[in-house]
Amino acid sequence: MADRIIGYKQYITAEGDTFDALALDMYGDEKLSSRIIEFNPDYADVIIFGGNIKLMLPVYDEDEAGSLDTLPPWR
8 A cells, every 4th residue: 555645744843752752643653653754864863852853744645544444344
C-alpha cells in the first residue's frame, strides 16, 4: 500500500518532544515515526528535541493511511 501525502502541518517543538511521541499524536501509532523523520532529514539524528524547532509533519490521505484498519471487523 502506497501512502499518499496530501499536505503537511508545521509544528514547533516543545522541550522533550520525540519523533515517536509526535507520530503517536499525529497518526495514533508511534511506529510511524519514520514518516516524520523522512520529511525532516536534517533532524534524523535527534533523539529528544529542544524547544522552538520547526518541523514539517506530513498529512496522509486517510483512506491511504490505513484509517480503516482501526475500525472493528464488522465495519
